[in-house]
Amino acid sequence: MDIQQQEFDQAYWASQPPEVRALPSIEDQGSRGTRAADLAAKGFVIDVPIMVWSWDAYLVMKLRSDFGYTWVPSALQTPVTIAPGLSAPGAVPYDAAHPPSGSIRVTVNPGDYPPFNPPAPAPSPTATNEPVGQQSLGVLYYSVPGENFPDGAKFTDARGTFLKHVVITPFGRMNYWEKIG
Numbered sequence: 001m002d003i004q005q006q007e008f009d010q011a012y013w014a015s016q017p018p019e020v021r022a023l024p025s026i027e028d029q030g031s032r033g034t035r036a037a038d039l040a041a042k043g044f045v046i047d048v049p050i051m052v053w054s055w056d057a058y059l060v061m062k063l064r065s066d067f068g069y070t071w072v073p074s075a076l077q078t079p080v081t082i083a084p085g086l087s088a089p090g091a092v093p094y095d096a097a098h099p100p101s102g103s104i105r106v107t108v109n110p111g112d113y114p115p116f117n118p119p120a121p122a123p124s125p126t127a128t129n130e131p132v133g134q135q136s137l138g139v140l141y142y143s144v145p146g147e148n149f150p151d152g153a154k155f156t157d158a159r160g161t162f163l164k165h166v167v168i169t170p171f172g173r174m175n176y177w178e179k180i181g
Helices: 003-014 029-041 048-052 057-066
Strands: 132-137 140-143 154-157 160-169 172-179
Touching: 003 057, 029 048, 048 057, 132 172
Parallel strands: none
Antiparallel strands: 132 140, 140 172, 154 160, 160 172
């Protein structure tokens, strides 16, 4: 194995989430395939020849690149019906410029595989019986992380009485308290 191949293989595997990086450690190919299918069903991008069949990442990507692929489908995506540059009646042509979301980019550049760094876990909120946080604006107050009062709930403390609001926006769920007394 040459230096370029080693460097690529290391970068490729380091760029994968820990769940995917664990696949090569499963010795039985059937069990590895079952685990890969479970991960794919959960939304992980699974490259079957590399991750399930244990083919070398660099050699697979190099071969794909040599044949003109810029992307290939991941485990649960529809297969390519005809190779790049070919055509046949009724076949969907390969569109090198428009890879489907979730497909696998074909490249042998190790720089295209940045290391996977899971985000640091969020600090767990401190246990409190006070669901109303700091004042945000006017009579509106932040909701304390982790509080789960329902929409319309009321809460009273030394600052006054508050009404809980839960609003669903295009950006997700938003919780806040309104001071009503």
